[in-house]
Amino acid sequence: MNYVHNMITDGLAFAIPLFIMAVGGIFSEKSGVINLAIEGFQGFGAFCGALLATVLGMYTGMGTQTTLYFALAMAFVGGSLYATLHGLLCIRFNADQVISGVVINILGVSLTTFLTSQLSGVFYGSASNKFTLGVSDRFSVPGLKSVPVLGAVFTNIYPFEIIILVICTYLWYLMYKTRFGMRLRACGDHPQAVDAAGGDVARTRFIAVMISGGLAGIGGMCFAYSLLSQFSPSIYLGYGYLAIAALIFGNWSILPTFFVCVFFGLARAGGYQLCLFMGLSSQYTNLFMTFPYVLTLLLLLFFSKRNRPPRAAGEPYDKGKR
Amino acid sequence: MKTISNDFGVKIKSALARFLVNEKWTRLTVPLFCIALTALLSSILLLILGKNPLTAFYSFLAGNGFAAKAKYGAGVGMISDFFQFLNIMAPLLLAALAFIFAYRCGLFNIGISGQMLLSGFLATIWVGYAKELSGGIAKPLVLGIGLIAGGIIGTIVGYLKYKFNIHEVVSTIMINYIISYVTGFYINSYYVDQVSRSSKVISTASRLTFTKTMVLGNYCNVPLGILIAIGMAFLVRFILERTVFGFELKAVGSNRNCALYTGINVGRQIVYSMMISGMLAGLAGVTYYLGFTNTIIPKTLPGMGYDAIATALLGNASPIGAILSSVLITIFQNGSSYMSSMVGVAKEIASVITGILLLFSACGQYFRTVASAYLRDLAEARPVRHESGEEGEENELRP
Known part of the structure; x- marks a missing residue:
């Protein structure tokens, strides 16, 4: 019983940051800019957040639980500023979007690693490759948490899970119910139509890429405050790529992607708990950790026939194209 | 005075543009241009950190056996x-x-x-x-x-x-x-x-x-x-x-x-x-x-x-x-x-330099397009007036 309980709490704690990264990816790809750069965005965003948190912690004496919120906001800003680089390359300089994404990732890893080792020397006196952050507190909803099985959803929640769900609900509204969202989706399917209707394709795409970077930054910051409890190059675990897989599996729409992320999270935590349950040595967790990936591949065999990416994704907008 | 310096600027720019556009060599010249830009930017970065870029580049070569190490x-x-x-x-x-x-x-x-x-x-x-x-x-x-x-x-x-x-x-x-x-x-x-x-x-x-x-x-x-x-x-x-x-x-x-x-x-x-x-x-x-x-x-x-x-x-x-x-x-x-x-300097700077190099090379095609558009504009403008290079490359490209 306890294992199922842990599976749900840990699974959600993993799934929800992954979800916000995937939503970021959806925004960018729906606007017609392929986004392989999520991994780089999340790392850079988390770096900015961690930097602010360290500075605040040192000079104002705020505790981890307060700086967390500033760090999240800063991660959003940092991530979206870094994303302007991807936007510039893809939209202004007409670079190959896939290549640009890879370049942004490589630059992100090297830049944050370099800056961390330079700056940590300033803060801690001796150079190291990390900023220590601590772990966010968790809370449980009284009453609801004692519901059998489903109560696990309301136990040991990280505050950022709630923040992310609120943001993503708003983003869902923005994407599907507003004029901006409609334009954004049109930019990914038929940018010429948007142009003809008086919209600005480049601007819309740029905003979408920046949103994408900011959201990925938040996601990265959450992993830094939960799984890792620090910022270091180990933040580049490949979850950005996993988010891309999730959004492709979720067919580029927000709600299905949410379920895919939850599925990933549960499969990941489930494999771990199953290993504990069967009393196997910790070596075997490695085998069980392949669960989400094997399952995804199997499920994709059945579901990806009807996958439909945005039609104009990957093409720089060309006014003269028929 | 002004016309002379402008003339000179145009000459340099058009030489550079021709260098990039040249059909036969463009596959080599565009990457070379990117490498030059990277060398420039990373030198600036190293100067900001208070290091000598020349020593740094020499050490890169020496570390790979292309130049002699001190010992x-x-x-x-x-x-x-x-x-x-x-x-x-x-x-x-x-x-x-x-x-x-x-x-x-x-x-x-x-x-x-x-x-x-x-x-x-x-x-x-x-x-x-x-x-x-x-x-x-x-x-x-x-x-x-x-x-x-x-x-x-x-x-x-x-x-x-x-x-x-x-x-x-x-x-x-x-x-x-x-x-x-x-x-x-x-x-x-x-x-x-x-x-x-x-x-x-x-x-x-x-x-x-x-x-x-x-x-x-x-x-x-x-x-x-x-x-x-x-x-x-x-x-x-x-x-x-x-x-x-x-x-x-x-x-x-x-x-x-x-x-x-x-x-x-x-x-x-x-x-x-x-x-x-x-x-x-x-x-x-x-x-x-x-x-x-x-x-x-x-x-x-x-x-x-x-x-x-x-x-x-x-x-x-x-x-x-x-x-x-x-x-x-x-x-x-x-x-x-x-x-x-x-x-x-922390050795991660090597990856940063690689990253910058990649960033420029991702724009390689763009550099080439700009250069050829510049040459075309220049050729069109030549019979009328000489100093079309006044506004800088970006502005001239606008149709």
């Missing part, structure tokens, strides 16, 4: 550094070729690291730990296992793409994770060296690099891999440029629908190109794990899989270009430790 240990010299440089360049070049082969067919093989890891792992446990095999048998076996293991993974990815429409980026990422965890499990359970926490060292006979070989009085690590890598580069070039198969492959890459209408079997091309890409990645894996190093760190995908993408991109996705770009990238990556010790 050497006993029995090693410039040539040892040079062989070490070749030693790490070999897998990088092979991995870049793997990327190029898939990329020319319009596929994005992001799973090079996984393919490298699996082939390296299998070759290690099957041949590397078989102490009784002699070098003449072990080395071809290692290469064979690399080719087959990588090829199988590639084929699976291609088949999933062709039959089930699973995007190759997704399937390769999933397969990367699976390979990383499964090999990690086996290494940790059965093959771990308790002291170093990585896999046990392989036998010398199976290693593709002859370590501590005496060359001109210096101990060198002579890599077999570099010959294979350069040979493969020319082979890939031959396949892509001189065979029907290569032509069809590129046709699928440039326009899938058009290729379909002309009767090319698109599915078959996809599977084959992923298979060959995987085989090259497998070769990269064995030259990395059973050549450059001799152990495997569990649960760690080689970062080279991603660097390879960068290398391929810098070389215009052409096999010969990849040779040049892998030289350049290796100089930065391999020379970083020596540079760091000489100049006193």
